[in-house]
């Protein structure tokens with residue numbers, strides 16, 4: 001069994017995971033949001049779709065045991081296990097250079113969209129022109145009964161983890177979200193490492 005691989009704070013990592021394999025992602029410190037994507041290895045234009053997953057499950061937030069679907073409505077990745085009570089956001093786009101520019105930060109502030117592209121480039125894969133909307137693990141976006149959203153610090157705990165079981169060969173991409181302009185990664189706004197482990 002492999003050891004944990006650290007995804008350093010503010011960076012991303014792409015991992016090939018075959019159907020039948022499982023991948024565990026761990027919130028080492030409890031407060032770190034991890035933007036998550038999956039692309040089919042056979043045809044990367046097929047990707048994990050939050051829009052289709054909400055439609056197929058009739059839920060805003062997937063839970064342990066829920067299937068996640070592709071943009072072609074195919075079963076793609078089972079969210080097999082979720083250790084904690086936190087919701088996982090499916091509504092908010094991955095952060096990009098523009099959100100940081102508008103917040104007065106430099107153009108080279110790391111972003112989840114940049115991390116997605118860099119992580120794929122690192123394993124020799126070309127990123128799609130449009131970055132799909134991610135599954136934002138542990139990102140706390142409560143929705144009130146009137147449909148109004150808010151952005152709150154994570155309620156996940158140190159060591160919380162999720163196990164993904166792809167049902168097709170995929171490359172999964174994770175970004176330890178570099179957002180330090182809101183409390184979305186904790187009230188101290190310190191960005192932290194997450195880790196993953198391929199399970200037998």
Ligand SMILES: [Zn+2]
Nearest residue numbers: 095112177178
């Ligand atoms: Zn982000």
